Amino acid sequence: MLASQELYTAMLLKLRSLWxxxxxxxxxxxxxxxxxxxxxxxxxxxxxxxxxxxxxxxISITVNIWMNNPRRRGDLSLMALKTKALARSINETDNFGWCLSGCEESVIPDNTTQDPLMHGVLIFEYKYWRKKQ
Incomplete structure (x- = not known):
């Protein structure tokens, strides 16, 4: 399996375990x-x-968080914090070892709907190596 797909699947399963x-x-x-x-x-x-x-x-992987209440930025920040902790917990998958090497975080206004939104963007960068078969 491709490294990017293994990381994507691992991240998806961990995110779904939280929410x-x-x-x-x-x-x-x-x-x-x-x-x-x-x-x-x-x-x-x-x-x-x-x-x-x-x-x-x-590999970099992007996680987006949307909140529809600008007064609840703290809730969005808490979700981002939990997501970062989750990202740090990914150390290996079936075929690859992983090391989280960085995270770029942005919170930006989003006016693509009638309601004002906040959009949290987390871009995680991992270093990986193929485990010996």
Missing amino acids: PDSVFDGDLPPEGTPYPFVHLGDTQDIAEFMVKGAAFGR
């Missing part, structure tokens, strides 16, 4: 979905290289 009914992947949730909700976004496999027969690389 079982509020985590979406692929398309955004349908209109009328209650806030807050989490959307597992894109991945980017930055590099894979071989060193003495071992594969290493870097």
Whole structure:
């Protein structure tokens, strides 16, 4: 399996363990979905290289959090904090070892709906290596 897919699956399962009914992947949730909700976004496999027969690389993965009450920014921040702790807990999957090497976090206003939204964006960067088979 591709490293990006293993990381995506691991992140999705962990997010759903925190918020079982509020985590979406692929398309955004349908209109009328209650806030807050989490959307597992894109991945980017930055590099894979071989060193003495071992594969290493870097992958970034994006997690989006939407909140529809600007007065509850603290709730969005708490969800982001829990998501970061969850991201740190991903150390290995079936075929790869993982090391979280950074997280870029933004909270931005979102006016794509009639209601004002806050959009938290977490971009995690992992280093990975293929475990020996």
